[in-house]
Amino acid sequence: MRLICSIVLSLVCSFVFSQSNFFNPGKQWKDTNGVHINAHGGGMLFVDGAYYWYGEYKTSGRGGNTSLKGISCYSSKDLYNWKNEGIVLKVEQDHNSEITKGCVMERPKVVFNKKTGKYIMWFHLELKGQGYDAARAAVAISDTPNGPFKFKKSYRPNKGVWPINFDDKFKSASSDESALKxxxxxxxxxxxNGMFIRRDFDKGQMSRDMTVYVDDNDKAYLIHASEDNLTLHISELIDDYLDFTEKWTRVAPADHNEAPAVFKxxxxxxxITSGCTGWDPNEARSFKSKSIWGPWESLGNPxxxxxxxxxxxxxxxxxxxxxxxxxQFIFMADRWKPDNPIDGSYIWLPITITDEKPILKWFDKWSLLDFKEN
Structure with missing residues (x-):
C-alpha cells in the first residue's frame, strides 16, 4: 500500500511540476507529453474555451524545411500548457497531389466561418521540386478545430484583376522596363509602379508568407507577400472564406516585406512584418491604418x-x-534553425500600444498577469 501511495504521489507531483504559468521566450517549450512543441510559422484560434495552435511540423536535417508530415495542431486552456492534437492536415503519398510529401506548406492560419460552421485553413504552398516559384495560396476545410482538414485547392490569387489602389496609367508596361538592372x-x-503586377496579371499574383485576418464584421482577408516578396497584398475573401472576391490592394510597394501579422x-x-533575409533575422517593421484598405502608414521598428x-x-x-x-495582444514569432528545423523555437512577447504605435520589449520570463491596460 505504501509503495502504491508513493507511486501515485510521485506521479501527481510530476504532473504538477510539469505545469507552467509563464512564457519563456526562446527556450524549449514542451507539450503536456514532455515533447518539444512542433508548430512553426503558426497561427491561433480560440474555440469554446480552448486555444488551438496550428503550425508547420518540422523534422531534422535540411530536408526538414520541406513538408514531410503536414500541419500540426496543439490545444490549451491557458496558453502555457499545450496538448498535442496531432497532424491535422497530412501530406499525401500521391505524387500527383499538390500537397504530396516533400512539398512546402508554410504559415497555416485557421479561422471559423460562422455562415457555414466550417473551419477554414489557409497556408502558403510551394509545389514539390519547384523551389519557391509556385508561390500559391492554398485552402483546406474541416468540421472541427482539431481536424482532420481536407485539402481543397491551391492557386495564385487575383488572376486578371487590378488592385483598387492602382493607377490606370501603370496598366501598360513601359517599353524599356525589361532592361532595368x-x-x-x-x-x-x-x-x-507595378512591373511585377503586370508580369503576373494573367496567371495570378504570387502568395508567399501570409496571415488571415477576420474583422469585427466577419469580413476576412488574406494578407500575403507578393511580387517576389517586394510588396504586400491584402485580398478580401468571399463569405465562406474559401475563395477571393477579386477586391485587393497593395501595401508598401517595393518595400520588401514578408511575415505579416495583423491586429486591431x-x-x-x-x-508587423519583417524584412527579407531568408532564414536570418532582421529588423521588424510596423504599420497602421484607419482602414484595412489603407493607406498604411509606416511606423518603423516596433x-x-x-x-x-x-x-x-x-x-x-x-x-x-x-x-x-x-x-491584450501577444506577438508570436519564430527562431528558425534551417540546418535542423525541428530545433526552431518560439518568441512570444506582450505588445504595448503607445501613441498608436506598437512596442515590443524583451522579457526573459513573463505571464499574462504582466499585461497592463493600454
Missing amino acids: SWTPEWREAIK KGGVYYM CIGKDASLTFHSQSTYILSVEGKKD
Missing part, C-alpha cells in the same frame, strides 16, 4: 532594447488577441 533605384521604382485596437489596424535590430533573433508569424482580455 535589378535592385537599382530605377528598378525599384518600376516595381512600385481602437478602430486602428496594425501590421522593437526596443537589446537585439531590437534583429527582432530578438526572430521573425513574426501571428498576433494573438487574448480571449476575454480587452486590448
Whole structure:
C-alpha cells in the first residue's frame, strides 16, 4: 500500500511540476507529453474555451524545411500548457497531389466561418521540386478545430484583376522596363509602379508568407507577400472564406516585406512584418491604418532594447488577441534553425500600444498577469 501511495504521489507531483504559468521566450517549450512543441510559422484560434495552435511540423536535417508530415495542431486552456492534437492536415503519398510529401506548406492560419460552421485553413504552398516559384495560396476545410482538414485547392490569387489602389496609367508596361538592372533605384521604382503586377496579371499574383485576418464584421482577408516578396497584398475573401472576391490592394510597394501579422485596437489596424533575409533575422517593421484598405502608414521598428535590430533573433508569424482580455495582444514569432528545423523555437512577447504605435520589449520570463491596460 505504501509503495502504491508513493507511486501515485510521485506521479501527481510530476504532473504538477510539469505545469507552467509563464512564457519563456526562446527556450524549449514542451507539450503536456514532455515533447518539444512542433508548430512553426503558426497561427491561433480560440474555440469554446480552448486555444488551438496550428503550425508547420518540422523534422531534422535540411530536408526538414520541406513538408514531410503536414500541419500540426496543439490545444490549451491557458496558453502555457499545450496538448498535442496531432497532424491535422497530412501530406499525401500521391505524387500527383499538390500537397504530396516533400512539398512546402508554410504559415497555416485557421479561422471559423460562422455562415457555414466550417473551419477554414489557409497556408502558403510551394509545389514539390519547384523551389519557391509556385508561390500559391492554398485552402483546406474541416468540421472541427482539431481536424482532420481536407485539402481543397491551391492557386495564385487575383488572376486578371487590378488592385483598387492602382493607377490606370501603370496598366501598360513601359517599353524599356525589361532592361532595368535589378535592385537599382530605377528598378525599384518600376516595381512600385507595378512591373511585377503586370508580369503576373494573367496567371495570378504570387502568395508567399501570409496571415488571415477576420474583422469585427466577419469580413476576412488574406494578407500575403507578393511580387517576389517586394510588396504586400491584402485580398478580401468571399463569405465562406474559401475563395477571393477579386477586391485587393497593395501595401508598401517595393518595400520588401514578408511575415505579416495583423491586429486591431481602437478602430486602428496594425501590421508587423519583417524584412527579407531568408532564414536570418532582421529588423521588424510596423504599420497602421484607419482602414484595412489603407493607406498604411509606416511606423518603423516596433522593437526596443537589446537585439531590437534583429527582432530578438526572430521573425513574426501571428498576433494573438487574448480571449476575454480587452486590448491584450501577444506577438508570436519564430527562431528558425534551417540546418535542423525541428530545433526552431518560439518568441512570444506582450505588445504595448503607445501613441498608436506598437512596442515590443524583451522579457526573459513573463505571464499574462504582466499585461497592463493600454
